[in-house]
Amino acid sequence: AQGFLLSLPFQYRDSRTDGVMEQVFAQIPRDVLYQRTGIQMMPINTLFQLYAHERMQPGALTSAFRLLLMPDLFHNWLCGSLVSERTNATTTQCWDPKSGAWATDLLDRLKIPTTLLPSVVEAGTVLGEVLPEWRSTLGRSQVIAPATHDTGSAIAATPVQQSGTWGYISSGTWSLVGVELQQPVMTTEAMAANFTNEGGIFGTTRFLKNVMGLWLLQECQRLWAQTGHSSDYDTLMADVDAVPAFAALIDPDDQRFLAPQDMPAAINAYLREHGQASLQAPVAFVRCIMESLVLRYCEVFRQIKELTGANVESVHVLGGGARNTRLNQWLADALDVSVIAGPYEATAYGNALMQLVGLGELHTLQDVRAMAQKEPTMLFSSRPERHAWREASQRFRSMITKV
Structure with a gap:
């Protein structure tokens, strides 16, 4: 591959983007940015990363030849290509889904050089032979x-079998909660609810919200391991039922949970601010996190119904988080729908399916989904416990809507 990296990449939670969203909004109003890109406002978005990079290192972007997102960089190293694949390009907040092109005028207003922007290809495109x-x-x-x-790859691998409206949760460090649509939803109401419109395979739209996800639990486990507390996942899960239900609830999407030094301390600070008792035992944190995630998922699906009219009749949970059987069962109980868990390696499987598209073995979205159905899944049906979840949901909504 020709060319070289100008510097090592930053990890997306780096503090360099702190306060950058407000700086960008001073030049491009928030509503204008959403109306053009349809993307959820998050400091991790590529647009804010580029703006922060230029402020930290003035002139750095003008000395570059091409902007390659991480997957595109790997393609460059493999075959020398200098293109961007559409599903990822749409998430950058530099893309206009209505025109199907880069939103160059927005970048011009932020003095981000648009000559950096590569050509965009669809998933399933043959980029070339591997380099010698x-x-x-x-x-x-x-x-x-x-x-x-x-x-995008994970949702490609959704083993959809039933008719009707289905939702999905790509469950891992983040939980991406949404539905698959044929067109983006870029209304004022969608902006107010901070939903995102990301590209899917075969021209579909992933209308979703990013929820903080199992990152909260992972960070707690990291701290517990450092301080000598038991952090074994299976042990923690086995002991969850010993903790009273709904004793402590948090909003997983509170910004303090994005990159704290001490996640358990951040959770306790939130609880105290909202009139709840601090937690001590690791298993109590686990129950708090899992119940709060389920309630957040339910809230997102409620918003999806309001914004799109889609009444989700089943939910596919994909990725590593789909292995959490208790979380899946609680979700089925809380939503009162069937939950289908798997495939666990949905991203890798979706990648493989699009390789088959590129090779001409599969041709349509229906072909891809038919192949995805060959993967084993686990079904969770709702139980009578849903009544307790409804009461908890009302409490949760009251908590997160307080000013």
Whole structure:
């Protein structure tokens, strides 16, 4: 591949984007930015990363030849391509889904050079043969672009079998909660609810909201391991039932949980501010996090119904978080719908399916979904416990809507 990285990448939770959203909104009003891009406002978005990068290192972007998102960089190293795949490009907040092109005028207003922007290809596009240096191990393989956004690939692998409206949760460090649509929803109401419109395979739209996800539990486990507390996942899950239900609830999407130094301390600070008792035992934190996530998922699906009219009749939980059987069962109880868990490696499986599209073995969205149905899944049906969840949901909504 020609060219080289100008610097090592930043991790997306880096503090360099602190306060950057407000700086951008001073130049492009929030509503204008949403009306043009349809993307949820989050400091991790590429637009804010680029703006922060230019402020930290003035002139750095003008010295670059091409902007390559991480998956596109790997493609460049494999075959020398200098393109961006659409599903990931749509998430950058630099893309206009209505015109199907980069929103160059927005970048111009922020003095981000648009000459950086690469051509955009669809998932399933053959990018070229692997470079000579890789052929001893890979042969003369074709490099085919999958849906390079990990959630784009995961949703591609959804084993949809039933008719009616289905929702999904791509469950891992983040929980991406949404529905698949044919057109983006970029209304004032969608903006107020902070929903995002991301590209899916075969021209679909992933209308969703990013929820903080199992990051909260992962960070607690990291702190517990450092301080000598038991952090074994299976043990914690086995002990959850010993903790009273709904004793402590948090809003998982509170910004303090994005990158705290001490997640348990951040959770306790939130609880105290909202008139709840601090937690001590690790298993109490686990129950608090899991119940709060389920209630947040329910709130997102309620908003989806308001914004799109879609009444979700079943939910597919995909990715590593789908292994959490208790979380799946609680979700089925709380939503009073069937929950289908799996595939657990949905992103990798969705990648493989789009490789088959590139090779001409699969041709349509229906072909891809039919193949996805061959993967084993686990079904969770709702139980009478849903009444307790309804009461908890009312309490949760009251808590998160307080000014």
